[in-house]
Amino acid sequence: MRILIMDRTFLWSYQGFCYILLLVGVLPSIGSECNGDSCRDVISMPLLDEMKATLKADLDVTNLNNHLKAYIEQQIQKGVETAMTDVMRQLIDNKLETANATIETTILAELERYGITYIRWGRKGCPGGAELVYTGQAGGNRYNHNGGGANYLCLPNDPENGEPQSYDNPQLYGTEYEIFADRNPRGMSSTLRNREVPCAVCHRKRRSSVITIPGRKTCYKDWNAEYNGYLMASHKVYKRTDYACIDVNAEQFDNKSASDEDGALFYPIRTSCGSLRCPPYKADADVFCVVCTK
Template sequence: MAAAIQTLTARLEAITTEMAQLTAQNQKLAADVQTLNVQNSQLVSDVQTLKTTSFDGSVYTRWGRTTCPQNGSELIYAGFSGGNAYNKNGAADYICLSGDPLWGVYDDSAQAYALKIYGTEYEFSSQFSDGGARFFGQNLHDHDAPCAVCRSSRPTTVMIPGRNQCYPGWTMEYAGYLVSGLDIHAAPTNYACLDANSEWEVGDGESKDGKLMYLVEAACGSLRCPPYVENREITCVVCSK
């Protein structure tokens, strides 16, 4: 009899110990569930924030202008179109230099192996006797090209060569004509979209060359015609969305 009671007592103690362990595990699981609920609430809040957040937008250069369009875009800075001289090897890009430079360490003596950066001139009279007036509404030849760096409130911008209108659903920043340097010049060149309403600095019509801009025409062959047309000037448009 005493042995049976001792056995039952041992079993009861074992069950009591197991119940205590299960209770502790249950309490830990409840705490884990509470933590997961808090994390889930935070994730839901973060998703809602992302849905309602306005992202920072996108940046583009408006070649030939000193202002940005009034369509939700703002001016970061206006300045001078620049680049490598047309008759020298070196960099290819057009670059928009700030109109109010600041200097770091400098040495004003000429360095034999320094790449120079020059201003950019419209060079249209060699192509058209009116200096490009038929495209831009005024004779731009030998005038210096300004530029403006703009920030659109929309997160994506793209330059589309071959169109002067955006595709549906996109907002036009500006439209114009594709320009580049000439293939007979030593300097490499890229393409840029020059605003159809380009401006210049007053009184800057003296020919000093530097980086040059020429209109770009279609050349049929590997470029399919139609839709393109031999020798026709290529339009361009900068769009945002």
């Protein structure tokens, strides 16, 4: 059976045609076979009573149906594609969100494991936010020894000691401040001379670099100051040592009275112009230092 689908324009024109036939007496009656939307796909009518012929208007709307079918299929396909795209997008968004959260958690966990360490000379604790690895006493080689180690050491307060030996090679001493009243760097305590020097090994998480800048008390842009102070070393007439940055707020190691035991020594140092350009440096001046991390 054919499916008849007619638009309103077609129906009006067909009904008009029927009325014209009625007026000219050709169409005896339209009957129930053609009545608005109920028109059948096949309409038959007698032209004249005398004529044995029958006009058969066969309205074939196959092409229209095909177009409509194609259009509907196209719309359905489009709708399905849109729905699928939305679902896939949502799935991908959810997966990406989960993946990003996992990556962020992993990175934060890894960052907790990374960091830098430095020694804070002259203090028992670390600056705010830095973790204390251990606290101890500054040590080194005796100021008048010709050989051996020249660097200062941060010796832990809870050592694991070796066996006693009789050979003559002592090289591990405590360190004293040798800060005389007439050469006391500004801001530092004037009671430190011949006192022992504490130190702290500090760990700063989530940082990858540490530098000690001589000649400055502030860090450069994007660097964070851990502590600042004055550059010190052994005296120039003694044996050579490293330089060390002594905290401006240096404290004494313990409450023992200031006895002159010597050992390794920290003397403030000053500039000497010539090969050192002044300016920018200042003649015969204390030398600042700052420990910076990033």
